[in-house]
Amino acid sequence: MAKKTYIKAITEGIDIALAEDPKTLVFGEDVGKNGGVFRATNGLQDKYGEDRVFSTPLAESGILGMSIGLAVTGWRPVAEIQFSGFMFEALDSIVSQMSRMRFQYEGRRTAPITIRTPYGGGTHTAELHGDDFENFLIGVPGLRVVAPSSAYDAKGLIISAIESNDPVVFLENLRLYRSVKGEVPDDKYTVPLDKAKVVQEGTDVTIVAYGGEVSEAQKAADKLAKDNISAEIIDLRSLYPIDTDTIFESLKKTHRVVIVQEAQKMAGAGAQVASAISEGAIMYLDAPIMRVAAPNSVYPFPQGENVWLPGAADIEEAVREAVNY
Amino acid sequence: MANAKAVDFAKIKAEEGAPYAKPVQILDNDGNVVNKDLMANFTDDQLVDLMKKMVWERALHEQTMSFSQQGRLGFYAPTWGEEASEMGTVSAFKKQDFMFPAYRDLPQLIQHGATVAQMYLWSKGHIKGNLFDARALRPQIIIGAQMVEMAGAALGIKKNGEEDTVAFAYTGEGGSSQGDTYEGMNFAGAYQAPAVFIIQNNGWAISYPRDHQTHAQTIAQKGVAAGIPAVQVDGMDVLACYQVAKEAREFAAAGNGPVLIETLTYRFGAHSSAGDDPSRYRTEEEEKPWFDKDPLIRLRKYLTNKGLWSEDEEAKYADECKADFKEQMKEADAVEPEKVTDMLKRTFEVPTPDIKEEIKKYEAKESK
Numbered sequence: 001m002a003k004k005t006y007i008k009a010i011t012e013g014i015d016i017a018l019a020e021d022p023k024t025l026v027f028g029e030d031v032g033k034n035g036g037v038f039r040a041t042n043g044l045q046d047k048y049g050e051d052r053v054f055s056t057p058l059a060e061s062g063i064l065g066m067s068i069g070l071a072v073t074g075w076r077p078v079a080e081i082q083f084s085g086f087m088f089e090a091l092d093s094i095v096s097q098m099s100r101m102r103f104q105y106e107g108r109r110t111a112p113i114t115i116r117t118p119y120g121g122g123t124h125t126a127e128l129h130g131d132d133f134e135n136f137l138i139g140v141p142g143l144r145v146v147a148p149s150s151a152y153d154a155k156g157l158i159i160s161a162i163e164s165n166d167p168v169v170f171l172e173n174l175r176l177y178r179s180v181k182g183e184v185p186d187d188k189y190t191v192p193l194d195k196a197k198v199v200q201e202g203t204d205v206t207i208v209a210y211g212g213e214v215s216e217a218q219k220a221a222d223k224l225a226k227d228n229i230s231a232e233i234i235d236l237r238s239l240y241p242i243d244t245d246t247i248f249e250s251l252k253k254t255h256r257v258v259i260v261q262e263a264q265k266m267a268g269a270g271a272q273v274a275s276a277i278s279e280g281a282i283m284y285l286d287a288p289i290m291r292v293a294a295p296n297s298v299y300p301f302p303q304g305e306n307v308w309l310p311g312a313a314d315i316e317e318a319v320r321e322a323v324n325y
Numbered sequence: 326m327a328n329a330k331a332v333d334f335a336k337i338k339a340e341e342g343a344p345y346a347k348p349v350q351i352l353d354n355d356g357n358v359v360n361k362d363l364m365a366n367f368t369d370d371q372l373v374d375l376m377k378k379m380v381w382e383r384a385l386h387e388q389t390m391s392f393s394q395q396g397r398l399g400f401y402a403p404t405w406g407e408e409a410s411e412m413g414t415v416s417a418f419k420k421q422d423f424m425f426p427a428y429r430d431l432p433q434l435i436q437h438g439a440t441v442a443q444m445y446l447w448s449k450g451h452i453k454g455n456l457f458d459a460r461a462l463r464p465q466i467i468i469g470a471q472m473v474e475m476a477g478a479a480l481g482i483k484k485n486g487e488e489d490t491v492a493f494a495y496t497g498e499g500g501s502s503q504g505d506t507y508e509g510m511n512f513a514g515a516y517q518a519p520a521v522f523i524i525q526n527n528g529w530a531i532s533y534p535r536d537h538q539t540h541a542q543t544i545a546q547k548g549v550a551a552g553i554p555a556v557q558v559d560g561m562d563v564l565a566c567y568q569v570a571k572e573a574r575e576f577a578a579a580g581n582g583p584v585l586i587e588t589l590t591y592r593f594g595a596h597s598s599a600g601d602d603p604s605r606y607r608t609e610e611e612e613k614p615w616f617d618k619d620p621l622i623r624l625r626k627y628l629t630n631k632g633l634w635s636e637d638e639e640a641k642y643a644d645e646c647k648a649d650f651k652e653q654m655k656e657a658d659a660v661e662p663e664k665v666t667d668m669l670k671r672t673f674e675v676p677t678p679d680i681k682e683e684i685k686k687y688e689a690k691e692s693k
Contacts, residue, residue, distance in 0.1 A: 057515050062473050062508035069477020096467050103671050104455050165674045241677035
């Protein structure tokens with residue numbers, strides 16, 4: 001099987017969706033001729049024409065508002081928000097409109113819309129280009145949020161997201177676009193929108209992570225293995241809903257948990273995992289729930305980014321604390 | 326030292342709205358025909374039909390206010406005074422057109438295919454109020470959102486190759502200040518989509534007057550920045566509203582791109598039935614000239630002079646309408662309240678695990 005980059009896997013997934021359903025439309029700022037500023041839609045306009053793959057005026061609320069209008073006239077929009085920091089321009093369309101569509105019309109009208117957007121730090125980019133804004137999105141009723149960490153999952157999840165008859169925010173980790181490569185089948189396959197994945201099995205501690213932190217967890221686990229600490233790594237993949245079954249099963253075995261996220265600590269996916277564990281799995285634990293997350297500050301200037309972002313060393317430290325408790 | 330000027334900003338500022346400040350009018354306040362050519366477009370039956378629609382809308386307003394005062398409804402935004410603007414424009418559209426109303430546009434939504442009972446259910450807060458057969462979305466609360474959505478629907482209609490079909494949206498002059506109104510116009514313009522934007526300038530956004538809302542001399546001119554032909558129309562003249570909306574629709578449906586209409590109308594009553602008191606922010610002196618422009622007066626005078634209408638006929642028709650509204654209210658009242666369990670079930674097509682748990686919990690709670 002060919003090794004492909006994370007971004008190539010996304011392009012392939014969108015390509016398959018366009019080929020399978022003539023009602024699928026792909027659009028956003030610069031996604032047409034230019035193939036997107038990161039080239040995630042590279043070559044798709046040539047292949048499917050300007051009617052189905054096109055660039056839009058520079059206005060995020062317009063892009064996602066338009067998606068709703070296209071959805072109710074029979075189309076299946078795959079909209080790109082160029083950077084997740086620009087998504088707040090369109091928050092009304094997401095929170096007040098599309099996520100309520102099925103609820104408001106008893107399913108007679110729906111919003112089968114995929115919002116693709118790059119997010120996440122570590123690339124020393126401009127302000128509001130690298131922030132982790134998923135904390136804001138995972139509490140929106142009617143909205144699914146996924147964040148793949150591997151090329152394989154990226155392709156399978158983008159296809160599932162586009163096929164979903166409910167709106168899905170598909171978070172593409174900026175740092176992983178070209179740094180991650182993996183085996184990706186050429187043909188169509190899907191990854192479920194609501195299942196976490198056990199990336200590595202272990203017996204002493206469970207590390208729950210997603211997106212860019214999964215590889216940091218892996219680095220930490222490799223180091224800990226040298227000291228005979230065996231870590232199980234769970235990649236959430238879906239931030240809403242959270243697959244608590246997979247996490248609880250793991251805790252029955254390891255009795256310790258470290259929850260990792262790149263986003264600020266307040267009220268995010270990690271907090272939700274911790275809350276779910278305290279409600280439903282606290283009896284399996286031999287140590288307090290540990291969390292590794294960024295501080296509740298504004299996303300730092302690029303010069304401070306490497307220190308500010310939680311990394312393998314922070315995860316390793318938290319695991320040792322849990323194991324030695 | 327020489328001081329030649331490149332630009333006369335004062336002149337530009339003084340004249341910026343002039344090309345748009347020419348409201349189309351067919352009948353004046355007293356029912357005199359001011360544009361004979363346009364008047365000739367209307368048959369007697371059409372004139373009576375438009376009169377009846379306005380009488381229907383005023384009766385609907387009166388009956389609905391009465392239900393509201395009895396505590397039988399939820400949110401209701403009075404339409405008193407806006408009958409010409411609402412009935413004139415909506416009458417120009419066809420059933421296949423996709424309508425995007427805001428909360429003051431219930432009468433148009435009913436004309437487009439919803440029932441009065443459904444609108445009462447919408448006001449009471451029931452899912453059945455949204456399940457009308459009309460090609461329309463529910464009345465929008467965020468009054469710029471429908472403008473971007475409508476632009477998308479217009480583009481969808483164009484991509485579908487639907488013939489003789491447009492999308493159209495309503496907002497007010499307050500809604501025209503929303504960024505989404507511009508984004509919607511700009512997208513529809515950029516894609517040359519069959520879209521008709523209708524801004525009903527009724528003078529007031531709750532307590533905030535039109536002249537404070539924007540320094541632009543007209544709301545219509547906001548279309549020009551998006552490359553959209555725009556027009557002002559006397560929003561108290563139902564014939565002018567119909568004529569302009571019909572031409573706008575034909576222009577857009579023929580593939581010429583979007584159009585913007587500003588209707589000059591007036592909110593005779595309060596913003597909503599929930600405690601707004603216009604005497605806190607406007608005077609009777611300001612209201613008086615607008616009451617003289619009452620859209621029913623001028624068409625009534627014209628039709629009565631021609632022997633096509635009478636006050637007795639009008640009173641009888643209004644009573645018939647109100648009797649129907651009372652029946653429709655009974656129908657709305659008879660609908661069982663919805664179960665929370667059912668609401669939970671339609672959050673997602675495939676319920677998420679936490680929603681599944683909640684469904685179980687609420688099923689137990691609601692079976693008690």
